[in-house]
Amino acid sequence: MRRAMLLLVGLLVISTLGAAVLAAAVAGMAVPGGGQSGGQTATGEAADARASGRALASIPPTWLDLYRQAAATCPGLPWTVLAGIGTVESDNGQSSAAGVRSGANFAGAEGPMQFEPSTFSSYAVVGPGGADPPSPYDPVDAVYSAAHLLCVDGGGDPSTVAAAIYAYNHSSDYVAQVLSLASSYGAAAGTGQR
Numbered sequence: 001m002r003r004a005m006l007l008l009v010g011l012l013v014i015s016t017l018g019a020a021v022l023a024a025a026v027a028g029m030a031v032p033g034g035g036q037s038g039g040q041t042a043t044g045e046a047a048d049a050r051a052s053g054r055a056l057a058s059i060p061p062t063w064l065d066l067y068r069q070a071a072a073t074c075p076g077l078p079w080t081v082l083a084g085i086g087t088v089e090s091d092n093g094q095s096s097a098a099g100v101r102s103g104a105n106f107a108g109a110e111g112p113m114q115f116e117p118s119t120f121s122s123y124a125v126v127g128p129g130g131a132d133p134p135s136p137y138d139p140v141d142a143v144y145s146a147a148h149l150l151c152v153d154g155g156g157d158p159s160t161v162a163a164a165i166y167a168y169n170h171s172s173d174y175v176a177q178v179l180s181l182a183s184s185y186g187a188a189a190g191t192g193q194r
Helices: 002-015 021-029 053-058 061-071 079-090 118-125 141-151 163-166 172-183
Strands: 037-040 047-050
Touching: 002 172, 053 079, 061 079, 061 141, 079 141, 079 163, 079 172, 118 141, 141 163, 163 172
Parallel strands: none
Antiparallel strands: 037 047
16 A cells, blocks of 8 residues: 555656656667667657667676666566666666665665665565575665566556656656666667667
């Protein structure tokens, strides 16, 4: 019930972002397509699912692959959304901030995807090659668990991906930042990026 209420509140908050800004951000996100052209944007339009130059320059290759692989576990979830969250939360695991590699930040969040302990224990997934038991500090477990949480909250559906991001972090500014990054990470069709 609490999660449903948060999703409803999230939808209401997201609507205040403005349809034009949200549509522009979502339209640029590519759905995982295994790195091949011919994928679809989050709005269902044909597009290239490869990474943009910005993504290639700012996301370590292992993290880029990890985002793609984890997103593929949730049909319709754009890998670019996971990358946007990972960038905001920990600069794709590169941050030395409290809670990223050990301990917790001021809000109690842990790991590169900044999970609250109770949320991680509810949605934890052991990704391929991840820690067993799963750890919020293990990049594989953290990203696969984030994909699982987003999927449960509607991240695989273009009409509810923003609400799923809001459920991940209850801030309309956060949603806008993640969607903006996600939009910038998808390569335009025919750009030749990987």
